[in-house]
Amino acid sequence: MTPSSSLDELVEALRCLPGVGPKSAQRMAYHLLQRDRRGADRLARGLDAALQLLHHCARCNSFTEAEVCERCLSSRRDASQLCIVEMPVDANSMEQTHAYNGLYYVLMGRLSPLDGIGPKELAFERLFARATDGVVKEVILATNFTNEGEATAHYLSELLHARGLKVSRIARGLPVGGELEFSDAATVAQALRERRDFV
Amino acid sequence: MTPSSSLDELVEALRCLPGVGPKSAQRMAYHLLQRDRRGADRLARGLDAALQLLHHCARCNSFTEAEVCERCLSSRRDASQLCIVEMPVDANSMEQTHAYNGLYYVLMGRLSPLDGIGPKELAFERLFARATDGVVKEVILATNFTNEGEATAHYLSELLHARGLKVSRIARGLPVGGELEFSDAATVAQALRERRDFV
Numbered sequence A, B: 001m002t003p004s005s006s007l008d009e010l011v012e013a014l015r016c017l018p019g020v021g022p023k024s025a026q027r028m029a030y031h032l033l034q035r036d037r038r039g040a041d042r043l044a045r046g047l048d049a050a051l052q053l054l055h056h057c058a059r060c061n062s063f064t065e066a067e068v069c070e071r072c073l074s075s076r077r078d079a080s081q082l083c084i085v086e087m088p089v090d091a092n093s094m095e096q097t098h099a100y101n102g103l104y105y106v107l108m109g110r111l112s113p114l115d116g117i118g119p120k121e122l123a124f125e126r127l128f129a130r131a132t133d134g135v136v137k138e139v140i141l142a143t144n145f146t147n148e149g150e151a152t153a154h155y156l157s158e159l160l161h162a163r164g165l166k167v168s169r170i171a172r173g174l175p176v177g178g179e180l181e182f183s184d185a186a187t188v189a190q191a192l193r194e195r196r197d198f199v
Ligand SMILES: [Zn+2]
Pocket: A057, A058, A059, A060, A061, A062, A068, A069, A070, A071, A072
């Protein structure tokens, strides 16, 4: 159709979304322009606001608009327990169990050498500083039971042990290869209850 | 995670994309914020530019930044033939056959009563005005061979016949239920060659 440049650019820009190939990007662009211009505008505004306002919580590393997020500031939480998860959605899964009342640290990823994501990219030093604040007594590793999540847990357990912390791992109540995000609350609760010392 | 409002809003805004549910929207938001902020910014800019610059070609109804698109302005095209397609991607499929040198009219949809899309929503009056410019001799219906595409072709053929135009339909060289966008050029070329008078 001799597509004009701003159409091409929009299609190309939509491909930055994970799982969106050239065909879906084209379909999305036409849909937005033809059927949902208000939605497109809302998305542009939403992206701008999120990029501008959101940054990492100084304590748990999750996204927040404040310096420290609400959960980290809560006085009703047991600050002696620190649960380490890969992503914010994983902390949501933990919350939905109503079986955990400690604090969180969100890695925002997992060790993945093939993708060039190592301890430096995940800023493990920040985690160690957080975990050794003198208040945290137990670190609960709740990374996924994928190969990468397991490797991350093993790596972290050694370094956290070396810093004199009690380190536990949620139980493999989740199926092998499973991810927290796709598990029901009961399974995640079970896995939390059966956490074992990390050896 | 007590997600902040601009994060919630971004997740909600991403759901305006076709085929994107709550889980994928969340995944997309985290991906953009954590791993591809430049992509997110590019997408916001791309949406803004597309919304501002793109509108419908005054002749073929496809998207263009100009009043009339390049193809409609080309003097090398046979203006006596007008091929009606559902979407711009379908015109692309026709072009890739190198078997058609006429002009196009893009419906930007198809009749779909269940979705509330009728002749008015598709602005059929504009199409009729375009087809009865005195230059067009033959209208080639190249809507998809889906139920809705077929219904659209039948509906249009009657009204175009009534206006004294020769109306043809590309041959059912495409499999039943097939869509132009997903057919190879040879099949689409065959369907074009074997077009028959619309009865
Ligand atoms: Zn926090």
